[in-house]
Every structure is written in C-alpha cells, then in structure tokens.
Amino acid sequence: MSPASQRASTVRGLGSVALFAGLLGSTLTSSNDVGSTDPHILSGVFVATGIGLRIEAAISAPRAEQPRLGVCAWLPPASQPQPAPVG
DSSP: OOHHHHHHHHHHHHHHHHHHHHHHHHHHHHHSOOOOOHHHHHHHHHHHHHHHHHHHHHHHHHHHHSOOTTOOTTSOOTTSOOOOOOO
C-alpha cells in the first residue's frame, strides 16, 4: 500500500468519525430542550469537517492508485512467459 493510499484511508476514517460525532452530538442535544445553540453549532462544525474530509479522501484516493509514470497498464508483466513467434 502506497503512502498516498494509506493517507487517503486515514483521512476517510477520520472524516467518518467526525461525521458520526457531529450527528450523535446533534441527536443527543436535540432531545434536551435547554435553549442553548452552542452544542448544535459544534455538531455542525463536526459534520462539515467530516464531509470535507470524506470528499478529500474520495478525490485523492484514485490518484494514489494510478501507476507511476513510465509503466504502461496494457503491457503484460515481465514475469509471464511470452508466446513463441509463429512462422
């Protein structure tokens, strides 16, 4: 696994945790009618951060999986035996 792919996986996991924490915090504070908006603002920040991190991971993940320059995807690997020429 390349470092870029590993970073995308870590960012995706962090985004999921932030999204879950924001939604959980919003759910728990909506059941209590205390009249304060601070917990909802904090939950909104967590949700926005989680969505942003998930988008960043989705954008950077395909780039991490691309082959390096100079490697053609359509060429067979060198370890496979080549068929003998006919004729």
